[in-house]
Amino acid sequence: MATEKKPGYRDTLNLPRTEFPMKANLPEREPPRLAWWAERGFYQRLREARRQAPVWLLHDGPPYSNNHAHMGTAANHVWKDAVVRQASLIGFDSPYVPGWDNHGMPIEVQVSREMRAAGLAPDRLALRKRCREYAAKWVGIQRGEFMRLGGWGDWEHPYLTMDHAFEAEILEAFAALAAKGFIQRGLRSIHWCPTDRTALAEAEIEYEDDPSPSIFVLFPLRSDPRGVLSGLEGLAAVAWTTTPWTLPANLGLMADPSAESRCAPAGTASCWPRRSSRRSRRSRAGTTPRSSGRSRAASCWAWCARDRGAALRRSSTARRS
Numbered sequence: 001m002a003t004e005k006k007p008g009y010r011d012t013l014n015l016p017r018t019e020f021p022m023k024a025n026l027p028e029r030e031p032p033r034l035a036w037w038a039e040r041g042f043y044q045r046l047r048e049a050r051r052q053a054p055v056w057l058l059h060d061g062p063p064y065s066n067n068h069a070h071m072g073t074a075a076n077h078v079w080k081d082a083v084v085r086q087a088s089l090i091g092f093d094s095p096y097v098p099g100w101d102n103h104g105m106p107i108e109v110q111v112s113r114e115m116r117a118a119g120l121a122p123d124r125l126a127l128r129k130r131c132r133e134y135a136a137k138w139v140g141i142q143r144g145e146f147m148r149l150g151g152w153g154d155w156e157h158p159y160l161t162m163d164h165a166f167e168a169e170i171l172e173a174f175a176a177l178a179a180k181g182f183i184q185r186g187l188r189s190i191h192w193c194p195t196d197r198t199a200l201a202e203a204e205i206e207y208e209d210d211p212s213p214s215i216f217v218l219f220p221l222r223s224d225p226r227g228v229l230s231g232l233e234g235l236a237a238v239a240w241t242t243t244p245w246t247l248p249a250n251l252g253l254m255a256d257p258s259a260e261s262r263c264a265p266a267g268t269a270s271c272w273p274r275r276s277s278r279r280s281r282r283s284r285a286g287t288t289p290r291s292s293g294r295s296r297a298a299s300c301w302a303w304c305a306r307d308r309g310a311a312l313r314r315s316s317t318a319r320r321s
Contacts, residue, residue: 034150043152046088047095056092058084062099062161065138066106069145081151096153098146102135102162105198110134112196132162187249214242219253232263 037043058080063073080096087094111131115122122130143155159166177183191200218236221229229235237253255261 030150031148034147037152043154046152047093050088050091050093053091053093056087056094058087058094058096060097060099062101062159063142064104064106065100065102065135065142065160066110067138069142073142074145074149077146077151078149081149081153085152096151097157097159098143098153098155099159100135100139100142100161102132102139102160105193105196105200105204107131107135108198109196135160135162187251189246189249212242212244214240215244216240217247217250229263235263236266 060080063069063076069077077098084094084096108127108131111127111134115127115130139158139160143158147155161167174183191202191205192198193200217239219239221235221237224230237255239253241247
């Protein structure tokens with residue numbers, strides 16, 4: 001005799017019957033869904049619907065076109081897609097133009113490594129041509145990966161930093177700035193990689209602790225148009241630095257006109273140290289490069305700021321070069 005089946009818990013629930021499967025099965029279902037979006041041109045139709053609306057534009061800071069999309073670049077594009085879509089939902093015309101950075105050391109290093117492995121020693125033109133081909137290949141790969149994430153955008157017309165039209169726009173913008181006097185040519189420390197023969201960005205530098213001396217430097221007075229410091233032959237300003245490797249590019253000092261300063265004898269010259277506002281700071285004379293290039297010993301006066309006024313303290317004999 002068959003026993004009667006008792007109703008289970010799900011039989012007590014009033015659930016609708018739909019065609020949605022219980023299992024998401026996203027790896028198989030998402031590609032047809034993305035293709036369905038693309039076939040119907042939903043992105044282009046959205047642009048037409050928002051054509052007269054206020055523009056809300058998000059600039060795509062371009063990733064390097066040198067490898068597969070990783071978790072950082074993938075998350076970056078998903079967030080951008082969400083921001084652009086919400087702008088469209090609230091009534092803005094918010095187009096999205098993807099972009100790629102096709103220049104830089106990561107691409108050059110990888111291409112150089114591949115060519116060395118193949119036994120090739122290309123000249124600069126051949127290396128640049130191969131870099132363009134390498135970058136274009138990864139633009140196509142990354143574009144497919146970003147589209148696979150479901151992002152909407154003008155994928156067929158991205159902006160590439162290696163496009164000649166893009167490079168021409170950069171030159172025209174630079175020329176416009178130069179014509180208005182905004183461009184200044186000067187000296188600046190540039191990190192250089194002797195292996196790859198290219199400049200390095202700050203983010204590409206890994207620093208190692210290296211002790212260096214703190215020194216005092218004399219900056220000779222070149223001119224005194226108002227005669228404020230007349231009668232002080234050989235006057236020089238004293239500067240203290242903990243980065244002596246920056247001195248070759250250092251051409252002068254800036255002084256606050258309202259700061260209190262003193263002139264003190266230093267051998268056969270006069271020094272002009274700036275008065276410090278910190279308490280109980282003492283100074284010692286150190287190596288002081290001079291433009292004359294001569295080496296001689298001289299007694300230097302150092303400036304000390306004390307709690308009850310200022311006093312000059314005679315320091316030990318220092319060697320100046």
